[in-house]
Amino acid sequence: MPELVRLYIRNVALGLLLSLVFVGALLWFNIGNLWHLVTSTREGPIAVVMLVMFNAVVFSGVQFGIAVMRMAEPEDRGTGGRKMPEPVAQPTGSLIPVTVGARAPRRSRGA
Known part of the structure; x- marks a missing residue:
């Protein structure tokens, strides 16, 4: 399996794990009375699954972006700070x- 695919699968798994922790914390601390909402309705488990999956998409995308940006070679890194502009001739x-x-357009007296 190519290294990039393995990297992507690792980051998706990490994003799913982070999503589970995040949604678990939302339910545990009862943010916005979410625990009561998902436990007192028939559609509550579907809402929890949707929260986990949508947050997994976001978290794994962020994880993959960070992982790709960290793959830069040491010589690709800038010196940091602002660069001095080139001198202008x-x-x-x-x-x-x-x-x-310049001529201004004539105004009509009726308007």
Whole structure:
């Protein structure tokens, strides 16, 4: 199996684990009275499964993004901080202002 596929599967598993912990904490601390809501309705288990799956998608995507960004070679890393801008070439001649005429449209008196 290619290394990138293994990396993706590991991060999906980690995202699922994080999602289970997150949804478990939501239910344990009864955020927004969620525990009562999912235990007192017939559709409660479906809601919990949906919460776990949707959060797993988000968490595994973030995990995979972090893992890919950490794969950079040491020489690819910048020096950090702001880079100094390149010096701008100075004009060689003198600047002479030029007048440009412009006509305004006529206004009608009726409006």
